Amino acid sequence: MATSADRLVGTTQVRVSMPTAPGSVGIFGGTFDPLHLGHVAAAERARQSLGLEVVLLVVANDPWQKSPDRQVSPAEERLAMARLGVEGHQGIEVCDLEVARGGPSYTIDTVEELAQSGVMLPWLVVGADLAGMLDTWERADELRHLVRVAVLSRPGSPLRLPAGWRSVAIESDDLDISSSDIRRDVRAGLPLAGRVPEDIIRHISQQGLYA
Ligand code: ATP
Ligand code: MG
Numbered sequence: 001m002a003t004s005a006d007r008l009v010g011t012t013q014v015r016v017s018m019p020t021a022p023g024s025v026g027i028f029g030g031t032f033d034p035l036h037l038g039h040v041a042a043a044e045r046a047r048q049s050l051g052l053e054v055v056l057l058v059v060a061n062d063p064w065q066k067s068p069d070r071q072v073s074p075a076e077e078r079l080a081m082a083r084l085g086v087e088g089h090q091g092i093e094v095c096d097l098e099v100a101r102g103g104p105s106y107t108i109d110t111v112e113e114l115a116q117s118g119v120m121l122p123w124l125v126v127g128a129d130l131a132g133m134l135d136t137w138e139r140a141d142e143l144r145h146l147v148r149v150a151v152l153s154r155p156g157s158p159l160r161l162p163a164g165w166r167s168v169a170i171e172s173d174d175l176d177i178s179s180s181d182i183r184r185d186v187r188a189g190l191p192l193a194g195r196v197p198e199d200i201i202r203h204i205s206q207q208g209l210y211a
Contacts, residue, residue: 025114026055026150028125029098029107031063031179033073034204035085036196038177042152043092045172046125050150055125056095057082064104065136073209075099084199106138111146124149128157134165186210 026046032039035057043055059079063072072078082094097113098105107124114122124147126134131151134140149167153159155176161167177195185192187210192201204210 024051024053025119025122026050026052026125027058027095027107027110027114027122027147028055029058029060029105029110031060031066031072032057032078032082033179034078034081034182034196034200034209036177036179036182036200037194038154038173038175040085040089040092040197041173041175042125042127042154043086044089045170046123046150046152047091049170050123050168052123053091055092057086057092058095058098058107058110060105061098061102062104064106065133077207077209081200081203084203085197087199104138108137108139108143108146111143115146122147125152126150127152127154128159129154131157131160131162131167134162183210 026043028039028043028046030039039057043057046052047055059075059082061075066072076099079094079096079099086092086094097110101109101113111122111124124143126149128151131149134144134149137143144165147166149162149165150170151159151161151167152170152172153174154172155174159169159171161169182192182196186204192204196204
């Protein structure tokens, strides 16, 4: 029988069962610039559908596929907002492994680091817009053997399974929210209520982010 215990996963204290059952941890990575309610709903849905102990919101340090094209907020700022956004959500934890590691954030490195802490065969949780991109990720041919993929539906992207990856599709709440739209709307002075957790809205305005 699995017992519950606090385990140190990198620098993040995570409550996982011991020994970790295969597939009981979800890795939901992203830039989270900022975290919005679409992310929270997707994480909740993945946890519930897959019966996961914990979904780790892994905040990318340097999202190398995005950073050449646009300015990304400092990692500490994105981490702080993610923490505000999931406070009180049981089974969803913010993971700072990639920020602590520094440099470009490769999921394969994170999966290998988690494996050293006993987390085997985690679920890689991605929105439908990313499912077709997995082959472009660093060391994709190794990564495909170390994870299972859960693809969540997202408005604007067809819900397709990535060929060559063990994967399942999950119908999510289909919230039409993106961080890009949020950043644009802050610049335009439009309200964020109902799309971003209240504490994050306050943080954005206090810190003058995206203005
Ligand atoms: P940006 O517009 O800056 O790309 P984003 O809203 O896509 O921001 P990311 O940080 O890029 O957010 O995404 C992190 C993960 O969350 C990705 O797997 C993405 O597909 C997923 N995701 C983001 N928004 C949603 C949503 N509304 N529904 C389902 N999945 C989502
Ligand atoms: Mg995105």
